[in-house]
Amino acid sequence: MTLQDFQAYPAPAKINLFLHITGRRPDGYHLLQSVFRLLDFGDTIHIRPRADQAIHRTEDTPGVPEASDLCIRAAHLLKQHTGSQLGADIHVTKRTPMGGGLGGGSSDAASVLLALNRLWKLDLHREELISVGLKLGADVPFFIFGENAWVEGIGEKLTSIQLPNTHYVVITPRIHISTAEIFASKQLTRDTNPTTIAAFLRDLVHNDLETVVRRQYPEVEKCIDWLSQFSKARMSGSGASVFAAFDNQEAAKAVLARINETRELQQYVDCDVSGFHAKGLDQHPLHSFAN
Ligand SMILES: C[C@@](CO)(OP(=O)(O)O)[C@H](O)COP(=O)(O)OP(=O)(O)OC[C@H]1O[C@@H](n2ccc(N)nc2=O)[C@H](O)[C@@H]1O
Numbered sequence: 001m002t003l004q005d006f007q008a009y010p011a012p013a014k015i016n017l018f019l020h021i022t023g024r025r026p027d028g029y030h031l032l033q034s035v036f037r038l039l040d041f042g043d044t045i046h047i048r049p050r051a052d053q054a055i056h057r058t059e060d061t062p063g064v065p066e067a068s069d070l071c072i073r074a075a076h077l078l079k080q081h082t083g084s085q086l087g088a089d090i091h092v093t094k095r096t097p098m099g100g101g102l103g104g105g106s107s108d109a110a111s112v113l114l115a116l117n118r119l120w121k122l123d124l125h126r127e128e129l130i131s132v133g134l135k136l137g138a139d140v141p142f143f144i145f146g147e148n149a150w151v152e153g154i155g156e157k158l159t160s161i162q163l164p165n166t167h168y169v170v171i172t173p174r175i176h177i178s179t180a181e182i183f184a185s186k187q188l189t190r191d192t193n194p195t196t197i198a199a200f201l202r203d204l205v206h207n208d209l210e211t212v213v214r215r216q217y218p219e220v221e222k223c224i225d226w227l228s229q230f231s232k233a234r235m236s237g238s239g240a241s242v243f244a245a246f247d248n249q250e251a252a253k254a255v256l257a258r259i260n261e262t263r264e265l266q267q268y269v270d271c272d273v274s275g276f277h278a279k280g281l282d283q284h285p286l287h288s289f290a291n
């Protein structure tokens, strides 16, 4: 398919630098504390506005039926919310591993909302777009907020946080972990004491979901062990991705080269593992698309 007349919009991935579960709401959703970091790696959304009312996905995304595609759901929801008479053709080039704890689908949805806010000339304020985004998933508000954030509530209480220019290696074993299943686990602790930014800066933090996932999925446990040889590794979100921070690009690239040029990691983990190197971003590339 040619993407002539389409405009391209980045949808960056995120990692959770830590993730504490501090409680549970009556509706079952979990209260958390986390730092979300934007990465200079992600998907690309291609959009062509339509003068009619139609919203179409122009190509299949394997494993994601059109009706449940977060990009398509985001466009319908925004149309419903604003009563816009316009439509859109939407295509996603996926790079972020699906269900990887890197917020790929949520970021896609946020970029669709931000892009259509401009293409449909809606001029919605950031707060309003965030409230629309929250209906699609707990991770969506962060991407519309558009800055690295100290996050509380179920993902909707966002405070901007400054982070250093860090390089990361992110690896993802090819296994499927359901976010809902990990949150529902009997083994999940839901009573971590509230922490502070000062404790985060001293790395006195962890990922509560990681404890559950490591027990159930040896592939994740092994990825953490392997990556920790080079720099302390931690799981992002509900997994399966694992990341480690590096001071410079050379060090991160050397680890990635070892993954790509030998089968050492795959043999150790005993399943397919993909990896990438990314730099932390300070701001979402579409930050200026909402006021
Ligand atoms: C764990 C985190 C951390 O960033 O990310 P991922 O690993 O998915 O990237 C998020 O909290 C996930 O956000 P998101 O993936 O948008 O979750 P949703 O679609 O809203 O919810 C999926 C399911 O997870 C559970 N859920 C999600 C968020 C939350 N704060 N409490 C929950 O209990 C609910 O059972 C819900 O049905």
Ligand SMILES: Nc1ncnc2c1ncn2[C@@H]1O[C@H](COP(=O)(O)OP(=O)(O)O)[C@@H](O)[C@H]1O
Pocket (backbone or CB within 6 Å): 061, 063, 064, 068, 069, 070, 071, 092, 096, 097, 098, 099, 100, 101, 102, 103, 104, 105, 106, 107, 108, 179, 237, 238, 239
């Ligand atoms: N555009 C999309 N991209 C990725 N996943 C999507 C999309 N739309 C819906 N999904 C569904 O959302 C699930 C979670 O995807 P994703 O956001 O990539 O992972 P995570 O929530 O672990 O960060 C996928 O397994 C898929 O079924």
